Amino acid sequence: MGAGECAVSRFDSVKALVFDVFGTVVDWREGIARDAAPVLAQLGRQDIDPRAFADAWRRRYQPAMEECRSGRRPWTRLDVLHRENLDGVLQDHGIDPAQLGEAALDDLNRAWHRLDPWPEAVAGLTRLKRxxxxxxxSNGNIALMTNMAKRAGxxxxxxxxxxxxxxYKPQPEAYTRTAEVLGIRRDELCLVAAxxxxxxxxRAAGLATAFVPRPxxxxxxxxxxxxxxEAWxxxxxxxxxxxxxxxC
Structure with a gap:
């Protein structure tokens, strides 16, 4: 039996595929850079590379969630964490967030809601859905995931x-409670991630696994x-x- 046949047989019992979103389904770096560029230009900061700005904002992602995972902070929605991280990354670049005003800051924060899928993602998901x-x-909150899906189809x-x-992933509860919510066993659920x-x-939580690189x-x-x-x-x-x- 070949590797492809092994994969198919393992998936005979899988009922649902759940997907990491940031990086696996959507290209967060280009989307954030696209929305950050005009804001940085408005501030007269053309010296800041919008992609580097996106990278800096993203670097604050895991440390912010770790505060919640560790119990040092109550669980907090990602929209809130992203907004706090935006203030921090602006300050790191010598920009007072107050220069933008709350409305503009909130709009830039919602750039995470407006990310574009990778070119084949929607067509591939449509096939897998059959x-x-x-x-x-995702570690994203429901409003973020809903708005992203609505915009991107x-x-x-x-x-x-x-x-x-x-x-927040990689806490085991992020995986096991998702299976419970969907009303299936853990081994009937597969995570697809890059x-x-x-x-x-x-895998440690009992899920099947599928790797799709986003290099x-x-x-x-x-x-x-x-x-x-690993041998996913x-x-x-x-x-x-x-x-x-x-x-499919």
Missing amino acids: RFIIAPL IPWDAVLGAEVVQA HNGDLKAA TEHGPGQATDVAPS DAVGRDFQDLAAKLG
């Missing part, structure tokens, strides 16, 4: 957000997550290839 329930398993069967599980660490945590998520010089680090249950070049391998 056989499986599909939904996000992402065909989720259900819109789940971190409010549902009250946990991040090996996310998949490792999902330019962090730009052209990306050195992480360009290939699978399925590996696809992109969502279309994954759909073909899973018989």
Whole structure:
């Protein structure tokens, strides 16, 4: 039996695919840079590369969630954390957030709601939806996931957000409570992600795993997550290839 056949047989019992979103489904770096560029220009800060600004904002993502994961802070929606992180990254660049005003800050923060999918993502998800329930398993909140899907035409069967599980990946509860919410066993749920660490945590929680690389998520010089680090249950070049391998 070949590797493709093994993957298909493992998925005979899988009922739902849930997806990491930032980086796996959508290109956060280009989307944030697109929305940041006119704001930085308005501030007269053409010296700041919008993609570098996006990277700096994203670097605050994990530390902010770790405050919640560790219990040092109550669970807090990602929109709130992103907004606090935006103030911090502006200040890091010598910009007083008050220069923009609350309305402009809130609009820029909602750039995370307006991210574009990778070119084949919607078509691939549409194929996968024929056989499986599909939904996000993201650290993003429900409003963020809903607005993103509505704008981009992402065909989720259900819109789940971190409010549902009250946990941030890679906490085990983020994975196990998602299976509970969908009314299925853990081994009937598969996480699809471009991040090996996310998949490792999902596997430890009892989920099936599928890796799809996004080798330019962090730009052209990306050195992480360009290939699978373990023998995941399925590996696809992109969502279309994954759909073909899973018989969709």
